[in-house]
Amino acid sequence: MDIVANTLLAAGASPAMIHSLAEIPDFTPQAQALCVNVGTLSPSWVPAMKSAAELMVKLGKPWVLDPVAAGASGFRLNACLALVGVKPTVIRGNGSEIIALSRASLVKGVDSAHGSMDALEAAKSLARASGSIVAVSGAVDVVTDGNRVVAAHNGVPMMQKITATGCAVTALIAAFVALDPSHPLEATASALSVFCIAGELGMDLAKGPASLRMHLIDSLYGLDEAALLSRVRITDL
Amino acid sequence: MDIVANTLLAAGASPAMIHSLAEIPDFTPQAQALCVNVGTLSPSWVPAMKSAAELMVKLGKPWVLDPVAAGASGFRLNACLALVGVKPTVIRGNGSEIIALSRASLVKGVDSAHGSMDALEAAKSLARASGSIVAVSGAVDVVTDGNRVVAAHNGVPMMQKITATGCAVTALIAAFVALDPSHPLEATASALSVFCIAGELGMDLAKGPASLRMHLIDSLYGLDEAALLSRVRITDL
């Protein structure tokens, strides 16, 4: 939660962290976007997550799912699948998470019989099955609505040595989608680029993952349009 | 919890973080002060919070309440009101939180009929209704017992771009009140000043909110009397 909240603050958003089902009816309508992260999942959190997501959908507001370690247990996979059923605007995960979700979503389909699905194909299948924009983080990030595929090429490998950078960028996607809810694919690709460019700028000053973490957040806070435009590399695939 | 515990350690205090009701009877008597923070509130935590606060009152020791986002939901407001009923030594919040608590505490009184209560008036009303010292964080921090009002003028705006700086200073207030329990207003104003002066010193070295966070804690650790005395700006209002 720490790096997630600090990322959002640095980007100009206003984070609030809510766990309890009892707060969903009052609090959720005040939010412009919701980020559901199943990181250290407890059974009691699942109803709160579902309830908040359902309320956002009912209110016509965006919500974003981070299916952390979706394939690590049946409990976690089932919780993620139930959340995918609530139609997230965007799902962002790493390759393994998206492949796990995609296979489970398509368990009765053709693709699931094959072990060879790569992350991009999994993302496209999951996007078509769920109606969500699906983003896969990696050396190159890809974002797809099931047909169109956009690749975001920024970032540095050392970002993977900082815990919860994936969680942080998922929350940033929620903030970007809140500002442009009718273009979730573009908003998602932009959020991934901005976060990764902050990582590149931070890497110029970093001596290791802990100083990278600091310089990344500082760079995100100080990011100006010129720096962004000179570095951004988003392409259609 | 991370920045809260590191703030306390940097200031020379010994933090311990306890969640479970089962530990209150054994652990609470070992503490010189208690800080209750309703940040990511869960229903099961409320009885533990109340029980710990009640035990501190019974033992004649100070306890401090941080009513995080008190107005964000009925559940949260009710939990905060129940805690205010256990007579905190100090309540510290931002303007919105103190206004929300004050209005709800006075719901049958005159002031609650007016929408125009500002944070200072809310703080004074809440202090009189609760018997607590009330501190409101803002561009200028104010501390009141309902009659006397003290303003602490230190700090830098970027501290608001770091998650949980408010939580950290509330915990620091608890540590200061533990050292001088018979002067909670002065101890509260001192803690706010010391934390904000550490922020000013940190700001001289910071390039953004993440490096400010680091330099603030380092400055708090290294703070000496001369630096404090040359910078402190506390006034009576």
Added chain:
Amino acid sequence: MDIVANTLLAAGASPAMIHSLAEIPDFTPQAQALCVNVGTLSPSWVPAMKSAAELMVKLGKPWVLDPVAAGASGFRLNACLALVGVKPTVIRGNGSEIIALSRASLVKGVDSAHGSMDALEAAKSLARASGSIVAVSGAVDVVTDGNRVVAAHNGVPMMQKITATGCAVTALIAAFVALDPSHPLEATASALSVFCIAGELGMDLAKGPASLRMHLIDSLYGLDEAALLSRVRITDL
């Protein structure tokens, strides 16, 4: 969890943080080592901790216990004793924690009648009673199997001003024991030395506890064999 996960990532390990009993059967077999930390203990976590530890023992894999504040409450001490009963490969605590655990483990024995047990004697007694390697952190760290005692002399005092450095080194012990499960005493002493040498290297650049935290993790990430070998001080007692 933040500094623990970042420590493991910096050292080249792959951390995952699991709370729920529902995930133990699926997830635990995927881990090469388990670290159980009772930090902010809740009653509902104890069965998950026990279940995960029992499964690791059944699978013949190492697990490490951090009995945080073991003596602070009866609830916490009983939870720790129940976990000691599941035969941790290593137990790492500070002097107070190891003394509390050792006394409680030996409550019907001779030693428990004496109040004078020091941390080293407590560690040896606990190691003999539990069959675990026991490590005591302090100005000099000691590691014992009940007979042999090894002392690790690296480290800087300011590391104690950073919250959860003890938790971080316990997790690092788990990672080291995973790589050399048949030499848990040596692996434990090595992990303590490596973490403390990273602290020494970080201290050369630090201006306070928050920058030490950053430089420690950076140094751990960048540590090379030459720096290690020139600094390591492990002796037999």
